[in-house]
Amino acid sequence: MRYKYENKKRKYRKMKPRVGRIAILVVIMIAIVGLSVFGVKSLMGILNPPKPNPIALYVKDTSLFNEKARNAKEVVLRDFAIGKELPRHKPLPADMKIACLTFDDGPGYESTDYLLGVLKKYDIKATFFVLGSKAEQNPEMLKKIIKAGHEVASHSYDHPDLTKLSPAEVKQQLDRTDEAIRKAGGKTTTLLRPPYGNYSKEIEETIGKDIFLWTVDSNDWRFKGDPQGSADTVLGTVQPQAVILYHDIYDSSVKSAEIVIPKLKEMGYEFVTASKYMELTGEY
Numbered sequence: 225m226r227y228k229y230e231n232k233k234r235k236y237r238k239m240k241p242r243v244g245r246i247a248i249l250v251v252i253m254i255a256i257v258g259l260s261v262f263g264v265k266s267l268m269g270i271l272n273p274p275k276p277n278p279i280a281l282y283v284k285d286t287s288l289f290n291e292k293a294r295n296a297k298e299v300v301l302r303d304f305a306i307g308k309e310l311p312r313h314k315p316l317p318a319d320m321k322i323a324c325l326t327f328d329d330g331p332g333y334e335s336t337d338y339l340l341g342v343l344k345k346y347d348i349k350a351t352f353f354v355l356g357s358k359a360e361q362n363p364e365m366l367k368k369i370i371k372a373g374h375e376v377a378s379h380s381y382d383h384p385d386l387t388k389l390s391p392a393e394v395k396q397q398l399d400r401t402d403e404a405i406r407k408a409g410g411k412t413t414t415l416l417r418p419p420y421g422n423y424s425k426e427i428e429e430t431i432g433k434d435i436f437l438w439t440v441d442s443n444d445w446r447f448k449g450d451p452q453g454s455a456d457t458v459l460g461t462v463q464p465q466a467v468i469l470y471h472d473i474y475d476s477s478v479k480s481a482e483i484v485i486p487k488l489k490e491m492g493y494e495f496v497t498a499s500k501y502m503e504l505t506g507e508y
């Protein structure tokens with residue numbers, strides 16, 4: 225500490241420590257600069273959210289895997305959005321808007337539970353294409369789905385490409401799944417959505433179930449963590465009669481459905497189950 229002799233008052237007065245003051249100023253300056261950099265960064269993050277990084281769960285024949293896509297969303301919309309077109313035998317009036325919400329690969333856990341709440345809120349019945357293996361793991365959730373009045377149909381036992389299996393193996397995949405659904409209190413389903421949408425004429429003719437695919441692919445598994453991305457995909461490609469594909473095993477998928485449902489309601493869509501959809505549109 226330094227002291228200065230002051231003539232007037234004839235006494236020593238304590239001087240403010242100059243070095244300490246400079247240090248405090250420097251710290252404050254660093255803090256201000258740091259906070260503004262952080263602030264600008266978070267603002268930029270809000271204005272320009274990072275693009276989702278698509279991760280391929282299923283190998284699909286798409287340019288996304290053989291071209292350097294600058295914008296994943298564009299490629300997804302171009303290659304995937306329309307899904308698989310069903311040959312419709314009973315064309316409906318163009319102004320009749322029906323949407324069949326379908327959820328594959330479950331039953332999931334928290335995400336499925338959340339979805340059941342959303343469906344209840346909007347008083348909608350959806351269709352769950354469950355895996356027998358998942359149903360065995362989580363029978364309580366399947367019971368809850370059935371109790372809520374949703375339709376439960378088959379998506380095989382553990383998601384193989386059915387076209388790569390022998391007829392006996394295909395039968396086993398379907399029988400085990402039917403059994404798991406029955407055990408949870410459900411009815412034996414007459415609908416099968418083959419994994420990856422892959423099936424052969426032989427499978428179709430021998431399994432004793434109707435193949436039920438989709439017309440609108442939310443691509444929700446590509447938009448994990450980005451519910452708005454898959455919601456935009458659905459809303460941007462929806463047709464007057466739409467079978468919409470989702471997976472209830474991802475949080476972002478059920479959040480996406482939560483965005484889509486009220487929008488479709490506003491657009492005048494009526495929600496139907498897969499069986500009802502088939503009844504209205506015909507066999508395929």
Ligand SMILES: [Zn+2]
Nearest residue numbers: 328329419420
């Ligand atoms: Zn699947």
